[in-house]
Each structure stands twice: as C-alpha cells, then as structure tokens.
Amino acid sequence: MSAVSDVPEDLYNPTALPTAPPDASHRRPALAYDGRGREVFGLVIGNAFLGLVTLGLNRFWARTRYRRYLWNHVSFAGDRLEYMGRPDELMVGLFATGAIFVPVFVALGLAIDLLSFSAPPFAPLYQAGAFVLIFILGQLAAFRARRFRLSRTTWRGLRFHQDGSAFGYMLRWLGWTVLAIATAGLTLPFRNKSLYRYRMRHTWVGDQQLTYDDDSGSPWRLMPRWFLCWLLLGPTLFMSYAWYRAAELRHIVARTRLGTVAPTVVISGWRVLKIYFWPVVLAIVLVIGVSVLANWLLIYFIGADTFGYGLADRSKIPPWVQPLLQAVLVLLVLGIVQQFLLHRELRAIGEALSLEGRLDAAVIRQSPVRPRRFGEGLADALDVGGL
Amino acid sequence: MTVARYFDGQSAEGRTLEAQFTPERLELLDAENRTVKAWALRDLWRSAGQVADDRLVLVPKDAPESRVIIDNPTLEYLIRQRIADLRRGPQSRNWKGRLGLVAAFVAVCGFFIFYGVPNLAALGVHLIPKETERRIGEVVAEAVPYMFSGKPARYCESREGRAALDRLLARLSLGPSSGLDLKVRVVQVPIANAFAAPGGHIVVFSGLLDDANEPDSIAGILAHEVGHVIKRHALRRWLRERGTTGFVDVLIGGVPGASVLTSVADVALGSSYSRADEAEADAIALDLLAKAGISTKGLADFFDSIRGQGDGATGAWWLSSHPPTEERGNRARAVTVPNATPALDAADWQALKAICR
Numbered sequence: 046m047s048a049v050s051d052v053p054e055d056l057y058n059p060t061a062l063p064t065a066p067p068d069a070s071h072r073r074p075a076l077a078y079d080g081r082g083r084e085v086f087g088l089v090i091g092n093a094f095l096g097l098v099t100l101g102l103n104r105f106w107a108r109t110r111y112r113r114y115l116w117n118h119v120s121f122a123g124d125r126l127e128y129m130g131r132p133d134e135l136m137v138g139l140f141a142t143g144a145i146f147v148p149v150f151v152a153l154g155l156a157i158d159l160l161s162f163s164a165p166p167f168a169p170l171y172q173a174g175a176f177v178l179i180f181i182l183g184q185l186a187a188f189r190a191r192r193f194r195l196s197r198t199t200w201r202g203l204r205f206h207q208d209g210s211a212f213g214y215m216l217r218w219l220g221w222t223v224l225a226i227a228t229a230g231l232t233l234p235f236r237n238k239s240l241y242r243y244r245m246r247h248t249w250v251g252d253q254q255l256t257y258d259d260d261s262g263s264p265w266r267l268m269p270r271w272f273l274c275w276l277l278l279g280p281t282l283f284m285s286y287a288w289y290r291a292a293e294l295r296h297i298v299a300r301t302r303l304g305t306v307a308p309t310v311v312i313s314g315w316r317v318l319k320i321y322f323w324p325v326v327l328a329i330v331l332v333i334g335v336s337v338l339a340n341w342l343l344i345y346f347i348g349a350d351t352f353g354y355g356l357a358d359r360s361k362i363p364p365w366v367q368p369l370l371q372a373v374l375v376l377l378v379l380g381i382v383q384q385f386l387l388h389r390e391l392r393a394i395g396e397a398l399s400l401e402g403r404l405d406a407a408v409i410r411q412s413p414v415r416p417r418r419f420g421e422g423l424a425d426a427l428d429v430g431g432l
Numbered sequence: 433m434t435v436a437r438y439f440d441g442q443s444a445e446g447r448t449l450e451a452q453f454t455p456e457r458l459e460l461l462d463a464e465n466r467t468v469k470a471w472a473l474r475d476l477w478r479s480a481g482q483v484a485d486d487r488l489v490l491v492p493k494d495a496p497e498s499r500v501i502i503d504n505p506t507l508e509y510l511i512r513q514r515i516a517d518l519r520r521g522p523q524s525r526n527w528k529g530r531l532g533l534v535a536a537f538v539a540v541c542g543f544f545i546f547y548g549v550p551n552l553a554a555l556g557v558h559l560i561p562k563e564t565e566r567r568i569g570e571v572v573a574e575a576v577p578y579m580f581s582g583k584p585a586r587y588c589e590s591r592e593g594r595a596a597l598d599r600l601l602a603r604l605s606l607g608p609s610s611g612l613d614l615k616v617r618v619v620q621v622p623i624a625n626a627f628a629a630p631g632g633h634i635v636v637f638s639g640l641l642d643d644a645n646e647p648d649s650i651a652g653i654l655a656h657e658v659g660h661v662i663k664r665h666a667l668r669r670w671l672r673e674r675g676t677t678g679f680v681d682v683l684i685g686g687v688p689g690a691s692v693l694t695s696v697a698d699v700a701l702g703s704s705y706s707r708a709d710e711a712e713a714d715a716i717a718l719d720l721l722a723k724a725g726i727s728t729k730g731l732a733d734f735f736d737s738i739r740g741q742g743d744g745a746t747g748a749w750w751l752s753s754h755p756p757t758e759e760r761g762n763r764a765r766a767v768t769v770p771n772a773t774p775a776l777d778a779a780d781w782q783a784l785k786a787i788c789r
C-alpha cells in the first residue's frame with residue numbers, strides 16, 4: 046500500500062475501506078437492474094444528437110454504448126453482466142449482410158414497381174406484401190441478432206450463447222402468428238409461450254442451458270383471463286392487454302430454470318400498463334406533431350416523377366425537404382422512445398423477479414462454443430434489433 | 433487490505449484474494465500470502481463492458497475471459513492514479529483505426545452509390561430486351577398522367593390534331609421509317625410537361641400545348657424526349673433509383689419511415705444524373721432540329737419560360753429535379769439553323785393545339 050503515495054491520507058486507513066463483500070455464490074442468487082432513467086435518457090439523447098451530426102454513422106458506436114450501459118446494470122448473484130461486443134463487429138456485420146440483401150431488396154423493389162404499374166389501384170397491396178415479407182424475415186434477423194448479443198454477453202467472464210435455428214424460429218413465429226390471426230387472437234397465449242420457450246431453451250449461460258418447465262401447467266390456465274381481456278380490448282383501447290400480459294409473464298417467466306434456480310414473478314397489470322403507457326402516449330404525440338409540422342409540404346413530393354422525364358416542374362420548394370425532415374424526426378423520436386422503453390421494461394422485470402433455489406457456481410463453466418466473429422448485419426438491415 | 437475476486441474464465445466460482453498494487457504491478461495473494469496471480473499493469477485492461485462505477489473490473493490481456501473484480505469504489509479512486517493509462521478492452525482499434533474504419537465505410541457506400549449503381553444500371557439496360565422495355569413503358573405511360581391528375585389518362589385523338597402531330601414527327605425524321613418505333617400521345621392534363629417512358633413512349637401533357645406560343649417549341653421538346661428514348665434514359669434511371677433505394681434501405685434499416693428517406697435519396701441523387709441525361713437529350717434534340725431545318729429558338733424560349741416557374745430557389749437548383757434552364761437556353765440559342773422554316777404551318781399548328789377538343 047505504501048507505494049500509493051499521492052492519495053488523501055484517510056484512504057490509507059484500512060477501516061475506511063469496506064471489507065470484502067460476502068461471496069453470494071452459494072446463497073439465493075439475486076437478479077437486479079439498477080439502471081437510472083436519467084442516465085439512460087441522457088445516453089439515448091446524446092446518441093441521437095450525434096446521429097444527426099454524423100448522419101447516422103455513429104450508430105455502431107451508439108448501439109455499443111447503449112448496450113454496455115444496459116447490460117452492466119443487470120446483475121446476477123452480485124456480479125454485473127458485461128457487453129463485450131465492439132462497434133466494428135457491427136459495421137462489418139452490416140456489410141456482410143448487405144452483400145446478400147442489397148440485391149434482394151433491389152429485386153423486390155423492381156418487382157413491386159412492375160406489379161404496381163401494371164395495376165395501379167393495387168399498388169398499396171404490393172407494398173404491403175413486401176412489408177409483410179420483410180417483417181417475417183425480420184424475425185429470422187431478430188433471432189440471429191439475439192445470438193450475436195448473447196455471444197457478446199459475459200458474466201464473471203463466462204460467455205452466454207444461443208443455439209437453435211433462426212430459420213426454425215421464423216417458421217414457428219409465422220405458424221403461430223398465422224394461427225393467432227386466423228383465430229382472431231384467441232390462440233395468442235399458446236403462441237407467446239411457445240416462442241418464449243424456444244428462445245429460453247436455446248439460451249446458455251456458460252455451459253448451462255436454460256430450461257423451461259413444461260409440466261407445471263399449460264397456457265390453458267391463462268385462457269379464461271385472456272378471453273375476458275380479449276373481449277375488453279376494444280372498449281379499453283387495448284389496455285386490457287396489460288392485465289393479461291402481467292398474468293402471462295407470471296406464468297411463462299416463472300417456468301424458466303437455470304439449474305435449480307427458478308424465478309418467482311410478482312407483477313400487476315397496472316405495473317405492466319405503467320411501463321408502456323407514457324412511452325406510447327409520448328411516441329404518438331411526438332410522431333403526430335412531427336408529421337403535422339411537415340405534412341403540408343408532402344403534396345409537392347407526390348409530384349416527383351420516378352419514371353418520366355418531366356420538362357417543367359412547378360413546385361417552388363425543393364421536394365425532398367419535407368420528407369427528409371419528417372423521416373429524420375420520426376425515426377429519431379421513435380428510436381429514442383424505443384430505447385427508453387427497454388430500460389423501463391428491464392426495470393419492471395428487475396422489480397418483479399426474485400429467484401428461488403441455490404446457485405452452485407462451481408457447476409457453471411465456460412461456454413465451449415467459440416463466438417462468431419461478426420454478426421447482426423441482417424437485423425441491422427431490417428432494423429429489428431431494437432437494442 | 434484490498435480484496436479482489438478472481439475468476440479464471442473457466443468457472444463461475446471465484447476466489448477471494450488480496451490485491452496488492454505497486455506502481456507497476458498487481459499481485460493477488462492467498463491467505464498464506466502466496467502469490468496466486470501477478471500481472472504488470474500494462475498487461476491489464478479495464479473491462480470495456482464495465483461502465484458502472486461501483487467496482488473495478490480488470491481483464492488480463494493474455495486471458496481475456498478472466499476477470500479481476502475489486503468491489504470498492506474508493507479503491508477505484510485510489511488506484512485510478514496508477515491505472516489512468518490502462519485502456520478499456522479488449523479492443524481492436526485505437527482512434528486512428530476507428531477513423532480508418534469510418535472512412536472505409538463511407539468510401540464503400542459512396543463508391544457503390546455514385547459509381548457502382550449507375551454503372552450496374554447502365555449494364556442492366558442492355559440485359560432487358562426491347563420488347564420488355566416497351567411493355568414496361570406502356571404501363572408507365574398510362575400511370576404517370578394518373579399520378580399527376582388523379583384520374584385515368586384521357587388521350588386526345590382529334591383526327592386533324594393527330595395528322596398534324598404525325599407530320600411534325602415525319603419532318604423530324606421520326607416517322608415509322610425511322611426504326612425507332614415511337615408512340616407519341618397527347619394526354620389531357622393541364623400541366624406544362626412532357627415525358628419519355630421506357631420503350632419509345634412519349635407523352636405530352638395538353639397543358640404544354642396550351643402554353644406553347646409556336647410549333648418550334650413543341651418540335652424541340654419532342655426532339656428532346658426522343659433523345660431520352662434513343663439513349664434509353666428512362667429505363668436506366670429506373671434501375672438506378674431502385675438500386676439506390678435497395679442500398680439505402682439496407683443501410684438505414686427497412687422501417688416504414690426509412691422508405692421516405694430513401695425516396696429523398698432518390699430525388700437528390702437521381703437529379704444529378706438527370707442533368708447529364710438532359711444535356712445528352714438536348715444535344716440530340718438540337719441535332720434533330722438542325723437536320724430538319726427547324727429553328728432552335730423555340731426550344732430556347734421554352735427553356736427560358738420554365739425557368740421562372742421551376743428552379744426558382746437559387747442554391748437549390750442543383751438538387752431540384754431539373755437542370756438549370758438558363759444554361760440550356762443559351763446552349764440551344766448558340767445553334768443557328770440556316771433557312772429555318774416553322775415546324776408546322778399555321779393550320780397544322782392550330783389543329784395540334786386543338787387536339788384535345
């Protein structure tokens with residue numbers, strides 16, 4: 046200690062230093078989130094501002110900074126998670142994906158044009174079709190992105206890992222979603238449980254696989270409540286979903302296991318509603334405000350012809366000003382709200398969860414799977430990463 | 433005594449050890465004061481993933497899965513003096529590397545958008561058979577007036593007007609014998625505009641005929657659109673804009689709002705190409721006019737007349753979808769056609785202007 050000479054005197058006093066924290070390994074482990082709203086907000090706003098200045102070039106760094114913060118404020122058994130991914134991995138990942146998906150997007154665009162121009166009244170239909178296609182593909186991308194994020198997540202130096210097939214996940218998502226739509230939403234509990242279970246069962250902490258306890262009750266238990274909520278969706282402007290969602294979280298999250306460690310979940314419908322209510326209201330108000338602000342210019346933009354070679358153009362304002370303004374503002378606003386929402390979700394989960402059972406840390410060993418070098422490009426391209 | 437927890441990167445079970453810092457080294461000692469682990473400080477990173485300030489997490493450079501965790505913020509302050517120059521890691525790049533990466537990213541994007549896409553589009557034009565191009569053009573020629581007026585296109589076909597139009601085309605050597613397979617039509621839209629769709633479809637808006645003061649203007653405009661047809665500009669532009677759209681979509685994420693942003697990129701980028709295209713079409717137009725013995729003044733006057741309406745906002749002209757018309761007018765005026773006669777006689781001119789009635 047004497048080597049440290051340039052620090053205040055009282056710091057030498059051994060009693061001024063807290064003693065070692067008790068090793069939490071063999072007791073009931075705790076899962077906690079201690080991120081602060083103000084810090085997250087500052088981080089997100091700062092990233093958004095830098096994004097404006099750098100025309101979005103900072104996104105890889107912004108995302109990394111944001112994840113480091115979120116991850117590091119989640120702690121399990123007293124130790125914080127660390128996000129060890131690097132921005133350049135994201136950048137290279139996007140490039141690798143682009144090589145495949147730029148041609149796909151271009152072909153899709155050409156096809157939509159041809160179809161739209163041969164039957165103009167159906168043009169919105171083709172656009173919607175392409176959107177649905179991209180959305181389905183987005184599920185595949187999201188699953189792959191989760192694999193990348195987990196492979197860059199460490200706890201006590203041990204890597205997380207996700208196996209399972211992204212394509213298989215996409216098919217499951219598609220099947221369950223089509224079924225839910227076909228049944229007007231009544232099969233939603235089964236869909237949500239099935240997809241959650243697939244994600245959990247393919248998640249590994251070090252060499253330990255998470256499991257899902259299927260024996261202690263099926264989603265049929267949720268059906269009476271879901272049916273009631275389903276009836277009330279209209280009258281309550283979809284807010285009854287929060288009441289159902291709370292029960293669903295209590296049901297499915299409580300059936301997740303890490304060895305013998307099992308969570309109990311205490312969360313009310315009000316709490317779920319509280320997570321989403323203000324962010325959603327804020328998003329709606331801001332998006333409408335931003336759109337109305339810029340909308341009166343839109344008419345000039347519609348006049349812009351893609352195919353023809355117009356000789357004269359009567360618009361007085363350069364036609365790209367309004368949509369540029371609107372798009373940038375809307376994307377900015379939605380991005381900020383979405384990132385803030387994730388923080389609120391994490392905070393609610395941290396409050397709601399408590400863990401039962403003993404954690405035998407010695408059992409958990411390093412993941413034998415080497416992480417991939419790059420990742421997440423597709424999710425980046427489709428913007429389904431969310432994080 | 434400073435307590436550290438050491439995780440060896442193999443197990444979640446850690447060891448609680450005593451940490452001893454010297455100006456150069458960190459040693460971890462067990463209860464019997466034996467050295468378990470020791471590093472030179474320069475062989476340690478501060479973990480890049482550790483941002484909360486309630487503990488210090490060190491990562492040995494030679495074992496990036498190991499962790500030394502010191503759960504003590506005061507200690508963190510204490511040893512900040514020693515580890516000020518410890519970098520966060522593992523990291524692959526310093527600021528120069530990062531800057532290089534960004535530069536490479538921008539360069540590749542720029543190269544692709546400004547060089548790759550236009551050239552691929554020019555290549556793609558040759559891959560599309562003329563027959564396909566003609567069919568694309570057909571639907572475009574129907575759809576564009578619809579976009580302008582919100583109504584299905586109504587084509588003007590008065591017999592005298594049609595005959596006058598055909599005579600004008602014949603005079604420009606653009607009749608059926610030219611091998612160009614042109615399909616020139618007048619559509620009832622009260623906007624002074626004309627466009628060339630892929631495959632030889634040329635559509636003149638009736639508003640253009642209403643505004644024109646002399647047949648030479650219309651002859652010039654037709655010749656200009658024919659220039660686009662000969663060079664297959666419309667097809668190339670379509671391929672180019674779809675290429676840019678696809679690229680930007682992937683780059684910024686295919687969210688709904690982004691597609692608007694993409695269209696913006698189209699307009700901004702498409703116009704800079706169209707300036708070159710317009711110049712090319714103008715050159716062909718002046719050539720056709722001179723060969724037909726029609727004065728280029730009509731076209732020049734038309735360019736002058738749309739200058740006031742179109743690219744009014746100075747400073748924005750380079751991004752607006754039409755090239756600077758003053759320059760185009762002057763270029764047209766510079767061509768003198770000896771022994772020029774009006775493109776149409778008075779009777780034909782009246783018939784053409786009345787084609788929609």
Ligand SMILES: [Zn+2]
Pocket residue numbers: 354355356656657660710713
């Ligand atoms: Zn032109």
